[in-house]
Amino acid sequence: MVGAVLMLAGGAAAKASHCRKDCKQDIKSCLALVPPNKDCTGTKAEKRGCRKTHAAQRKTCHSLTKLCQQQNPSMSGTCLLASTTPSTTSTTTTTRTRPPTTTTTTSTTTSSTSTTTLVGPVTALHYAPNHNFDSSGSYVPANAGFNLADVSNVSQLDSLPSGVKGLVWLGLCNGADSSFINAVQPFVGDHPKLFGFYLMDEPDPTGRWAPLCPAANLMAESDWIHA
Numbered sequence: 001m002v003g004a005v006l007m008l009a010g011g012a013a014a015k016a017s018h019c020r021k022d023c024k025q026d027i028k029s030c031l032a033l034v035p036p037n038k039d040c041t042g043t044k045a046e047k048r049g050c051r052k053t054h055a056a057q058r059k060t061c062h063s064l065t066k067l068c069q070q071q072n073p074s075m076s077g078t079c080l081l082a083s084t085t086p087s088t089t090s091t092t093t094t095t096r097t098r099p100p101t102t103t104t105t106t107s108t109t110t111s112s113t114s115t116t117t118l119v120g121p122v123t124a125l126h127y128a129p130n131h132n133f134d135s136s137g138s139y140v141p142a143n144a145g146f147n148l149a150d151v152s153n154v155s156q157l158d159s160l161p162s163g164v165k166g167l168v169w170l171g172l173c174n175g176a177d178s179s180f181i182n183a184v185q186p187f188v189g190d191h192p193k194l195f196g197f198y199l200m201d202e203p204d205p206t207g208r209w210a211p212l213c214p215a216a217n218l219m220a221e222s223d224w225i226h227a
Contacts, residue, residue, distance in 0.1 A: 030061035125165060125195065132156075139164055148195060154186050157193050165195035173200045173213035176224035184225060197225060 034057045040050035125148040128141035132149045137159050139149055151157045151166035160166055168187055172180045187194055199221055203213035 027061055031058060034058050034061065127167065133159075150198070157187070157191065160193050165193050167195050167198050169198045170221075171198075171200060172221070173203055173211070173217050175217040175220040180221055181224070 034054055037051050037054055040047045040054075042050070126146045127148040127150070128144075128146040129150050132139055132141055132151070133156060134140050137156075139160055141149070142161055142164060147164045149156070149160055149164055149166045150169055151160070152169050157166040157168070168184075170180070170183055172183060174180060184197065187197075199218055200213055202210060203215075203218060204210035205214055206212070
């Protein structure tokens with residue numbers, strides 16, 4: 001009888017030892033899946049968050065209990081999480097409380113794609129700003145496909161070939177004074193080759209880098225031309 005008792009005790013101990021071995025192996029395998037902290041990259045805050053995640057994963061691995069659920073008592077067992085450990089005690093509690101007030105805020109982000117087509121006046125004119133005329137007065141950029149010339153006087157405007165228009169360079173920023181009016185007056189009229197006037201190149205409203213050229217003066221010149 002004593003021998004039988006010893007055999008049973010030895011068998012139970014062997015099974016328990018086998019379960020612990022399986023459980024330790026499960027924990028070891030779980031920990032092996034957690035990346036090392038040296039793999040954390042990014043900013044200081046990102047690295048700290050990464051390490052916290054790894055710590056939580058390791059804690060989950062170590063939370064495996066030392067209890068084995070035998071699948072085959074003589075061969076293997078399965079290590080259980082603490083949350084899955086069978087419980088033999090059941091307690092039912094009934095509590096009547098006022099339900100809390102819950103406020104739920106839902107934020108909706110709508111993403112849309114729109115295509116904008118610009119519709120407006122389109123010109124086929126190509127402007128050449130400098131060195132438009134050779135020594136004989138011919139419009140040189142025409143050979144390169146330019147058809148909007150930089151002109152300074154009426155004779156240059158008149159000499160432009162067919163299909164080419166002129167942009168009259170003024171370079172004045174004193175407002176609609178007498179010098180401005182005298183410069184514009186020769187071009188006033190319905191000239192077929194006149195495209196417009198180039199009032200000023202790189203106007204400086206501060207006078208720091210170039211002669212002072214207030215926006216109000218340019219507006220006055222433009223208003224005079226359109227009047």
